[in-house]
Amino acid sequence: MTYNRNFEYTRYLDNVEEMKKAHQVLAEYKFTPSHPEKGYCNRLLHIDLSARKISERKIDQKTKDIFTGGRGFGLKYLWEAIKPNTRWSDPENAIIISPGPIGGITQYPGSGKSLVVSLSPVTNIPIDSNVGGYFGPLMKFSGFDALMVQGKSKDDVIVVLDGVAGRVTIERAPLEAVDSHVAAEQFTHEYAENQEDRRNVSVVSAGKAAEHALIGCLNFSYYDVRRQACRLKQAGRGGIGTVFRNKKIKALIVHGPKVKGDSNHPVDPGRVAQAGIRLHKEMHDYDNKMCTMRKVGTTNIVDVMDAYDLLPTKNFQYGSHPETPKIGKKVWEEYFTQGVPDGCWYGCSMSCAHGVDGYVLKTGPYKGHKVIVDGPEYENAAGLGSNCGIFDPDWIVECNFYCDTYGIDTISYGTLCAFVMECYDRGILNQERTGGLDLSWGNGQAQLEMLHQMARGEGFGAQYAGQGVARMKLMFAQNGWGDPQFLNDIACEGKGLEQSEYMSKESLAQQGGYYLTNKGPQHDEAWLIFMDMVNNQIPTFENKAEALYYFPMFRTWFGLNGLCKLPWNDIEPGDNRSKYPPTEAAKVPEHVQNYVDIFSGVTGREITKEELIRMSERVYQFQRVFDLRMGKGTRKFDLPPYRAMGPVTKEEYESRQERYDKQLKEWMDIDPATRSIEEKIALHRKYRTERYQKLVDAVYKRRGWTSNGIPTLETLRRNGIDFPEVVATVLPHLSEGEAREARAAYSTGGSDRPKVGKPKASPNKPKAKAVKKKTSARKPAGKVKTKKKVAATKTASRTIKTAKRTKANTPRKPAPRKISKSVKVKPSSRKPSHKKPGRKGPARRTETKRAGKRSSAKTSRKVARKVVGRR
Amino acid sequence: MKYLKTNPAQCKGVRACEKICARTFFKTEDPEKSAIRVIQAEGGFEINVCNQCGECIEVCPVEAIYRNQQGVVMINKSKCVGCYICVGYCPTLSMKTHPDLREPFKCVACGACVKACPEKALEIAEK
Numbered sequence: 001m002t003y004n005r006n007f008e009y010t011r012y013l014d015n016v017e018e019m020k021k022a023h024q025v026l027a028e029y030k031f032t033p034s035h036p037e038k039g040y041c042n043r044l045l046h047i048d049l050s051a052r053k054i055s056e057r058k059i060d061q062k063t064k065d066i067f068t069g070g071r072g073f074g075l076k077y078l079w080e081a082i083k084p085n086t087r088w089s090d091p092e093n094a095i096i097i098s099p100g101p102i103g104g105i106t107q108y109p110g111s112g113k114s115l116v117v118s119l120s121p122v123t124n125i126p127i128d129s130n131v132g133g134y135f136g137p138l139m140k141f142s143g144f145d146a147l148m149v150q151g152k153s154k155d156d157v158i159v160v161l162d163g164v165a166g167r168v169t170i171e172r173a174p175l176e177a178v179d180s181h182v183a184a185e186q187f188t189h190e191y192a193e194n195q196e197d198r199r200n201v202s203v204v205s206a207g208k209a210a211e212h213a214l215i216g217c218l219n220f221s222y223y224d225v226r227r228q229a230c231r232l233k234q235a236g237r238g239g240i241g242t243v244f245r246n247k248k249i250k251a252l253i254v255h256g257p258k259v260k261g262d263s264n265h266p267v268d269p270g271r272v273a274q275a276g277i278r279l280h281k282e283m284h285d286y287d288n289k290m291c292t293m294r295k296v297g298t299t300n301i302v303d304v305m306d307a308y309d310l311l312p313t314k315n316f317q318y319g320s321h322p323e324t325p326k327i328g329k330k331v332w333e334e335y336f337t338q339g340v341p342d343g344c345w346y347g348c349s350m351s352c353a354h355g356v357d358g359y360v361l362k363t364g365p366y367k368g369h370k371v372i373v374d375g376p377e378y379e380n381a382a383g384l385g386s387n388c389g390i391f392d393p394d395w396i397v398e399c400n401f402y403c404d405t406y407g408i409d410t411i412s413y414g415t416l417c418a419f420v421m422e423c424y425d426r427g428i429l430n431q432e433r434t435g436g437l438d439l440s441w442g443n444g445q446a447q448l449e450m451l452h453q454m455a456r457g458e459g460f461g462a463q464y465a466g467q468g469v470a471r472m473k474l475m476f477a478q479n480g481w482g483d484p485q486f487l488n489d490i491a492c493e494g495k496g497l498e499q500s501e502y503m504s505k506e507s508l509a510q511q512g513g514y515y516l517t518n519k520g521p522q523h524d525e526a527w528l529i530f531m532d533m534v535n536n537q538i539p540t541f542e543n544k545a546e547a548l549y550y551f552p553m554f555r556t557w558f559g560l561n562g563l564c565k566l567p568w569n570d571i572e573p574g575d576n577r578s579k580y581p582p583t584e585a586a587k588v589p590e591h592v593q594n595y596v597d598i599f600s601g602v603t604g605r606e607i608t609k610e611e612l613i614r615m616s617e618r619v620y621q622f623q624r625v626f627d628l629r630m631g632k633g634t635r636k637f638d639l640p641p642y643r644a645m646g647p648v649t650k651e652e653y654e655s656r657q658e659r660y661d662k663q664l665k666e667w668m669d670i671d672p673a674t675r676s677i678e679e680k681i682a683l684h685r686k687y688r689t690e691r692y693q694k695l696v697d698a699v700y701k702r703r704g705w706t707s708n709g710i711p712t713l714e715t716l717r718r719n720g721i722d723f724p725e726v727v728a729t730v731l732p733h734l735s736e737g738e739a740r741e742a743r744a745a746y747s748t749g750g751s752d753r754p755k756v757g758k759p760k761a762s763p764n765k766p767k768a769k770a771v772k773k774k775t776s777a778r779k780p781a782g783k784v785k786t787k788k789k790v791a792a793t794k795t796a797s798r799t800i801k802t803a804k805r806t807k808a809n810t811p812r813k814p815a816p817r818k819i820s821k822s823v824k825v826k827p828s829s830r831k832p833s834h835k836k837p838g839r840k841g842p843a844r845r846t847e848t849k850r851a852g853k854r855s856s857a858k859t860s861r862k863v864a865r866k867v868v869g870r871r
Numbered sequence: 872m873k874y875l876k877t878n879p880a881q882c883k884g885v886r887a888c889e890k891i892c893a894r895t896f897f898k899t900e901d902p903e904k905s906a907i908r909v910i911q912a913e914g915g916f917e918i919n920v921c922n923q924c925g926e927c928i929e930v931c932p933v934e935a936i937y938r939n940q941q942g943v944v945m946i947n948k949s950k951c952v953g954c955y956i957c958v959g960y961c962p963t964l965s966m967k968t969h970p971d972l973r974e975p976f977k978c979v980a981c982g983a984c985v986k987a988c989p990e991k992a993l994e995i996a997e998k
Contacts, residue, residue, distance in 0.1 A: 106954040199933070225934055261953015261973045270970030273955060277968070280959020341932040347954030349930070 005337055006358035007227045010369040012182045013189055019175040020190045026157065027170040029054035033163050033257070034143040037265050039101030039602040040064060044077070045144040045168065047159055049247055050091050050151030054168050059145055066720060070100030071128045071559035072619040073146045074117025075626060078126055079725075081150060084629050088121040088239070089246050091152045097204070097252075098146035099136030101603050103562020104264045105347070107276030108598050109283070110564025112137050112345020114220060120238040120519070121214040122412070122468045123496035125627045127238025127519050130559055132344025132353060133220025133231075134202040137562075138163065138256030141263045153248040160191065163256040164200075173250060179207040179455075181371060181405040183251055184221035184230040191255045198223040200259070203230070204252040206241030206407030212457035213466025215412040215498075216241025219404060226340055232374050232404050233344045233353065237522055238497060239468075241407040259346060264602060271601035275594040276347065282571050283349040291570045292329070294342075297352035298378035298566070299332040305382065308534060309656075310503045312387040314425075314441055315418035316492050316643050317652050319503045323391035327381050331393050350567050356397050363448045364402055364455075373401040375410075382501035383414020388421055388447060395444025399451065406455045411522075415498035416469045417447055419491055428482035434460045470496040489642040495520040495632055504644045506659075507533035509544040512695050515640040516548060518623045524565065525552040537582055545698035554587070556616035561599065567591070618719045621704075621711045622726065628710060629729045635709045638696060646688040650677050653684075660684060706735065713738045722746075872942030872998050873980045874923040875907070881992035882916040884909055888984035888993060895983045896976065904969050906978040907993075918992065921965040921978040927957035941980075948974045 034041055042064075044057045059073070067076045074096040081094040095118045105111045114136030120127035139147055142163020149159070158173045176186045183205040192198040203221040210216025218235040235241075257263075266272050287293055291300050302324065305311035309319035325331075336354035344353040356373040376384070376396050384399045385391060403410045417439075423429040424439035431438060437446050437460055453461025464472050473491040477484040492499040497520025504510040510533070513526035528547050531537045538544045558565050569588045577585050592609050600606045607615070627633030647653040653660055654677070661672035664680060668687055672680060700707060704715030710733040716722040727746050731739055889905035897904040907920040923944050928936045935950035936957060951974045958966045958975050968975050985993045 106952045225932075259952050261951070261955075269973075273968055273970070277955050277958050280956050282959075284960045339929060341930060341956075343932055346932055346952040347956060348932075349956045349959060 005340070007229070008358055009229055009371055010366075012177065012185050015175070016186055016189050019173070019186060022173070022175050023158075024172040025169050026172060027052040027054055029056075029168040031056060031143060031166050031168065033166045035257075035263060035265055036101075036104070036140055036145070038267050038604050039104075039264055040069070041140060041143050041145045043144050044073075044146045044148055045139075045161065047147070047149045047168075047170065048151040049149065049153040049157065049170070049249070052153075052170055054170065056144070064101075066618055067622075068100065068560035068615050068619065069145060070098050070103065070113075070115035070562050071117060071130075071556070072622075073098040073100075074115055074128060075126055075619060075623055077146065077148050078117050078119065079622075079626055079629075081148070082119055084631070086119060086630075088119045088124060088243055092150060093119045093243060094148050094150045095240060095243055095247070096146055096148045097136060097139070098562075099140055100560055100562035101145075102264075102598055104137035104140050104259075104345075105266065105272055105276075105598065105602060106259065106261050106263075106345075107273045107347050108594070109276070109279055109343070109348040109350045109567040110345075111347065111562065111598075113558075113562045113564055114139075114235070115559050115562065116218060116235040116240050118238075118240045118243045119630070120240070120496070121216075121242045122239045122470065122498075123520055123632070125495060125519065125630045125632050126623060127240060127497075128559060128623075129218070129235035129237050129240055130524065130564070131218065131220045131235035132222075132233035132564070133204075134199070134222040134256075134345065135204055135220045135252070135254055137259070137263075137345065138200060138202050138254045141256045141259065142254060147252070149247065149249065149252070152246070156248050156250040158187070158251045158253060159249065161252070161254045162191075163254065165255075176250065178205070178211075178245075178250060179405045180205045180219035180221075180232055180407060181230070181401075183207075184219065184232060187251050187253050188221065188223055188230050191253055192223075195228075197255075199225055200256050202254050202256075204244075205250065206244045207405050207455065208407070208457075209451065209454040209466070210241035210245045210407030212462045213408060213454045214239045214242050214468050214471070215409045215416070215466065216243075216245060216407045217404075217409040218244055219407065222344060227355075227357070227372065229372055231344070231353065231355065231372065234404060234409070236409040236411055238519060239409070239412075241409075245407070266602040267604035268601040272598050275597045275601070279567060279571070279591075279594065280349045282573060286574055287350075287571060290572065293350045293352045293566065293570055295338060296329050296332045296336060297342075297354045298570075299376060299381050300329050301378050302332075302381050302386075303328040305378075305502070306386075308529075309506075310529060312382055312418070312501050312503050314389050315387060315415075315422040315490060316499070316503060316505070317422070317649070318655050319505075321386055321389075321391070324386060326391040327385045327393050327396060332376070332381070335393060335397065348564075348567075350564075350571065352566060352570075359397055359401065361401065362394070362398055363445070364452050366405075371401060373397050374404060376400045377410075379501045380410045380414065383411050384417070384447070385414075387414055387418040387501060389441030390444050390447065391442070392444055395447065399444070399447055402448065402451050402455075406451065408451065408454065411500050412468060412498040413451065414501060415492055416465055416472065417450070419469050419472065420450075420465060422490055423476065423482065423487075426482070428476060428487070433479075433481060437461075468496065469493040469498050486648075489648045491641055492643055493521070494640060495627075495637050497521060499644060502527070502529060504529070504640070505646055508691060508695055509533075509538055509547060511640050511645055511692055512544065512548045512699055513551075514644065516638050516696065516699050517552070518620065518627060521640070521644070524559075525555055527551075531583075531586055535582070537586075541694055541698040542702075544695055545702040548695075548699045549702045550587070550613070553613045553616040553620055554592075556620050557595070557612055560615060560619060561595075563595075568595075614719070618721055621715055621719050622721050624705070624709075624711055625716075625721075625726050625729050628733070633709065634733070635696065635700075635707070638709060640692070642685060642689070645692060646684050647681055650681070653677055653681050706733065708733060710734065713742050872923055874943070874996060874998060875920050875978055875980050875982075875984070876994050876996035877918040877920060878992045878994075879916055879918050881990045882909060882918055883990050883992075884911065884916050885989055887987040887989060888918075891983045891987040892978075895981065897972075904967075904972075904976075906965075906967055906976055907984055908967075919963065919965055921961075922963060923980065924962060926962055927960060927966060927977075930956050930960045932956065943980050944977065945979060946974060946977065951975075 042059045046055050077096050097114050099114045116129045158171050160169045177183045184203045187203045188201045192201045206216050218241045219232040221230045224231045306320045306324040313321045335356045337357045342351045342353045359373050380400045385396045421439050450461040453459035454466045469491045470493045473487040494515045499521040500523045507529045509528040513528050514521035517525045538547050573590045664670045664672045710730050886909050888907045889902040890900045892905040893899050910917040935947045939945050953973050966975050966977050982995045
């Protein structure tokens with residue numbers, strides 16, 4: 001089949017050789033390149049930009065057992081790198097990139113992801129971001145499971161990891177561009193030996209706007225062999241690009257060895273391959289009838305969201321708009337080049353990394369240039385488009401491009417732009433306050449200009465918008481612009497992070513899915529709108545709590561292993577919906593089995609579906625404590641703005657009056673005819689706010705947290721993460737009983753550093769005895785090594801010292817584990833509950849038959865499916 | 872375009888084709904390493920082998936699959952990353968894999984099986 005293809009772009013390669021000559025090596029480190037064995041290299045590459053020192057560290061078995069890899073490694077090493085009072089711009093803040101043990105296999109779709117972890121400028125708690133592109137796998141095939149960058153450089157530098165030559169350098173590279181679409185191209189050409197070798201180079205960069213805004217993203221590149229151009233995928237959320245530019249990193253470059261099907265050296269390649277081929281076949285047979293990911297990627301749900309009144313429109317006020325078809329699926333099918341493999345790593349038959357080829361820019365410093373735009377994704381179409389009242393696909397494409405190349409998170413930008421546009425609409429902002437920007441709904445040009453301001457570091461864009469919604473609402477209130485309560489209600493952010501682009505108003509479970517998250521309201525933890533609102537499959541608080549336990553834990557696993565979420569449920573086995581009851585079908589059990597197979601096949605560590613959840617929970621609970629350590633992680637930070645819960649304004653109420661009136665009758669037994677709209681809004685607010693609190697109670701209980709959202713001692717123990725520093729962090733928040741127990745079990749003696757208390761038998765507590773027996777054979781955790789740790793645990797030590805004086809006959813608990821020298825965790829004998837959230841009627845009905853052996857070509861593929869896409 | 876034309880009605884299930892194919896390319900008689908497969912079907916046999924349609928060329932992410940001058944679809948093993956998308960996307964499921972082999976393999980219309988088949992069920996043809 002032949003498609004129209006426009007692969008001509010403006011190139012930025014005129015002086016590449018001169019640029020490379022101008023490099024000055026500031027530090028060099030030689031290493032022995034190695035391939036991973038069973039998915040791991042067991043090495044971490046550490047870069048200290050302040051001292052210009054490059055070194056490597058061993059990753060031990062215990063670290064792998066507890067943290068698995070990817071996001072788990074990122075959080076573990078970040079915890080060790082920073083102190084409770086560290087702020088994002090401090091030199092000790094780290095950026096950690098790790099693909100996880102599965103990351104880099106070429107047989108299973110979505111297996112080349114890198115997880116990036118850092119202390120976020122917008123939330124001041126850890127952020128994790130999942131990104132495609134080739135950097136992570138190429139880094140791993142060079143010899144490292146993780147790259148950790150700390151310190152700060154005075155001038156712009158690049159870090160080059162050459163996995164072929166076994167050399168890492170920190171270099172001054174003064175001539176290359178900062179903006180990512182140019183930087184990626186220039187560095188790729190500089191470090192590839194020839195055209196064929198370009199696919200073995202990947203560049204991480206962030207653009208000019210990341211220098212001035214807190215919502216900076218990272219771009220991970222890969223070389224597209226058909227387009228002969230660099231593509232960019234984004235680690236978008238939480239401002240890691242801002243940390244990157246603050247450290248004065250212009251680019252991280254990897255030049256890896258040639259990738260082969262067994263580069264990750266799995267234990268059982270056949271098992272991995274069979275799982276991959278199964279999924280490739282499903283993609284071939286059903287994608288056209290399900291989500292059409294190969295044609296339009298995630299934009300397939302723009303129309304679906306609109307149809308269900310869920311497409312965020314005008315700052316999450318409304319859920320649909322008559323002009324949505326202008327930015328709907330059909331339009332994107334025309335915009336995206338069709339029929340080209342568009343995976344962001346090898347082997348992704350889902351192929352959703354679409355691009356708009358040969359787009360001619362209309363604004364900004366690259367005006368008139370012909371570029372490839374990576375995207376838009378659904379989040380961009382909704383965030384930059386409908387949520388800002390913009391229904392012109394060209395503006396969405398243009399803004400998407402500039403967000404990427406400038407290093408700006410499109411989701412945060414969409415949501416903050418929607419916020420300022422509503423402020424403008426309601427007179428909280430005006431042209432005088434915006435410095436002349438006419439931020440009326442739908443003004444794409446103004447949306448772009450605000451972004452260009454961010455890149456130039458000037459005007460309203462840099463001073464206000466770039467600071468994100470959470471800071472803007474405070475700044476506006478301080479300036480006397482608008483009522484603080486109202487600003488609070490309409491600012492869609494949680495913990496400081498802008499909400500991603502779904503309407504949660506009518507789905508209580510999704511309110512939890514957004515705001516009971518570790519990093520802030522991002523939909524990658526749980527997307528429950530259809531289960532909850534559309535299909536009413538999780539009606540009780542307990543049902544919702546179960547879903548808000550299972551799905552966040554399950555989805556965390558993708559981030560531990562370098563995987564993409566999309567191939568899990570944006571394609572399903574043809575008989576998934578007929579074979580399994582609805583709540584089970586929502587988990588796509590056969591795909592979960594695929595993950596069990598590929599993990600076991602890669603690492604040789606045989607796991608089960610239950611162990612998969614336990615692997616995730618260890619990291620999830622650890623991250624929750626990490627939030628607490630950094631000053632958040634308690635109940636008050638888990639509350640949504642009211643805009644995410646219900647109608648704030650009269651217009652919003654009126655837009656869904658029938659629904660809301662009916663709810664007044666059914667939920668509150670109040671006759672709507674007897675009340676004014678203002679009264680009805682207030683009644684809804686009271687009801688919905690209280691209802692959310694009940695959900696919080698149920699979820700905390702299911703997750704093993706106290707009523708203030710703190711993981712209990714038992715929860716930490718069950719997950720094998722009861723390290724002294726972790727226990728010390730939760731200690732002041734525990735119930736008196738648990739705190740007493742913790743102090744006794746984790747007492748330190750006279751030193752200012754925590755020591756391991758020997759477990760003592762207690763005839764009255766057989767349970768404790770059993771645990772003791774298990775751990776008593778273990779080598780006690782060693783001494784704390786670094787000054788940082790001493791500082792981090794001082795508070796705890798004081799508490800513990802006091803505790804020791806009063807502990808008297810309190811039975812002691814088993815030795816805790818240290819993070820750096822952790823003890824191997826045996827699988828807990830306690831099985832997590834996997835209650836099936838009760839639900840009925842799937843969103844999709846699938847009936848399909850693959851024709852026998854396909855012995856006579858395409859005609860044998862008979863497929864009949866009806867589909868509703870979902871995230 | 873050169874391809875292996877099959878005549879399943881002639882096939883008696885001797886499987887000499889599988890043996891010679893595996894022997895020619897992998898020095899073994901393991902039928903799992905044969906690019907041609909004889910499948911027992913109702914009332915006879917089916918023969919599964921690549922018809923050189925070339926759909927795999929488009930889905931290969933690294934342009935490792937190409938059509939040679941005779942029109943035969945070939946795999947450049949040096950470029951191949953072993954992702955097996957071509958295996959899942961083959962309309963006739965004729966792209967094969969084996970746990971011992973990193974790259975997939977397929978019929979290249981060499982004709983070895985044609986000579987080996989005692990029933991004359993195979994021939995090299997043009998289309």
